[in-house]
Amino acid sequence: MNIIQVKNLGKIYDNDGIKTNALSGVSLEIKKGEFVAIMGPSGSGKSTLLQILGLLDDHTHGEYRFLDKNIKNYNQEEIANIRNSKMGFVFQAFNLLPKSTVLENVKLPLLYSDHPEEEWEEMAIKAVEEVGLMHRINHEANQLSGGEKQRVAIARALVLSPEVIFADEPTGNLDSKSGQIIIEIIQKLNKEKGHTIILITHETYTAEYAERIIRLLDGQIESDKKVENRKLDGKGFVK
């Protein structure tokens, strides 16, 4: 089953009359349980593509079907609801609430969900366990190292068991050791829990943890291939 189906997707930014063509004619399908890496140099449109797929931005051309429904048919509130329950986000800059604890940060998406409050604690603890941060659960986010922060962000993305996790350069701000831990966790989520992962990176060695690499250049798909020598269990991760 296709989670994501995109046909002829295009995006033109209009900045005070100056039009920039960020994406054009992008067509792709992503199946449930797939681990896809999107690669490309700066300005290739990979972040724009992720933002459109993650419903953080509108597309200007083409059609985007998420879980077989055209997203043009949803209103703002329904889109917020999809982002909440069906999608998880991991950003390069972590984006945690600095003065809140690990547990509070992980609980944040639950605040906007339909889950009753009694279940929140258990769900959040489960997600923190998943990323191996139980020993830090009551620390404030600004007391953590970069790698730990990103693990909190992953736990936050996981807490509502979403269909897709979008990871935008998750290892970009990390040293190679922390980066390896993060990419291993992401791979584990895909292999063991069956989460669909869409990873953006400009590093080939990170992308090779995925099953499939889509390369973008100047807003268009350059190639879309299976990874031949897929890295597993983080062996050989060198930055």
Next chain:
Amino acid sequence: MKFIYSIKTATNGLRTHKSRSALTILGIVIGITSIMIVMSLGDGAKNLILGEIQGTMGSRVIEIRPGKEPKGPSDMMGIMFLDSLKQKDVDALRKKANAPTITGVMPLVVGSETITYGSETYSASYYGMTELATGMYNMIPVEGRFMTNDEVKGFADVVIIGSKVKEELFTDQNKVLGEKIKIKGRNFRVIGVLPEKGQGLISFDTVVIIPYTTAQQYLSGKKYFQHIVVEADSEKNVLRTIEDIKITLRNSHNITNSEDDDFSLGSQADALKMVGSVMSVLTLFLAAVAAISLVVGGIGIMNIMLVAVTERTKEIGLRKAIGATNQNILTQFLLEAVILTGFGGIIGIILGSSLSFFASILISKFGGLNWQFTFPYVAAILGLVVSSLVGLIFGLYPANQAAKKSPMEALRYE
């Protein structure tokens, strides 16, 4: 998202920026505090003056003044020289057939003279009254006694003096009763001293009271009265008595049209009503001036909230990315503003009422006034509502700015 979580989120947001939140509400705190103080002190002053009127002039007392209903200060001045109230009016009012509910009629003669005792002199007002003044104006001497009916009828040269007069005139404060003082060269025997009332709107501390007969005959030399004071048998009959007085006086003065009345009536209720409304208007005016600070405080809040929204752009982007709707973000920031100002309002109410409480203690202690502290409930409730409303109004624009942000742009914001 349940409302309770919105409140929790908002209070968390405020708690992370404690010192800024405190500075932000300062304007609201000052505004509400000053409104509370103005309202509380205004109420206190009103109660003090009303209390003095009630304490001085009985509720069954009706004052008849010569001349038309006074319309301004110049009319008031003229009353002293109008001669429309005469002995025949007093006689007419005393007839049960004319006004059955009247229990007492007292003519009033007012003037001022220099009073001497030995080498001491004092300039005071004299009131020519009858024995009925004890009930009508609550004139109970602390020393000696009041005048009797016989002394009034007999043109007696007796005087009851105010506490200040006693203080100024006599070197030996214990040798006052029975002493002779001179008013306009005539000897009067001191038979009583009135209690000290302190400074106030109405005070008998600086006056001397003598029989009106004596006052008319030997001091003023005039055949008319400045006032006639009437007492009704009960409070509920005051209105009926007023009507009876009007008819009696019109008959006595041969007036057919009420517009030609050459007298006017005043009761305690009238005086209370007038003073009360003047004081209320004054208090409201001062409160309105104080309320300007609320607007200033509100603009301050809007300013800070706009800064906060910009500063927290990334947080807004993140919240939207993980599922917050525009409504959620709007509610969060609006609630932050309302909780902030509401809290400022509560602090202002506490601060304002404690300050006016201390002020009332100081006034009664050092001002020598019987000042009662009143907690202005209306101002408190109004203050809370208004301050929250200020938050709502001035928070709406920043909150809307926050809610409108596109999640992608917000996340990218540096």
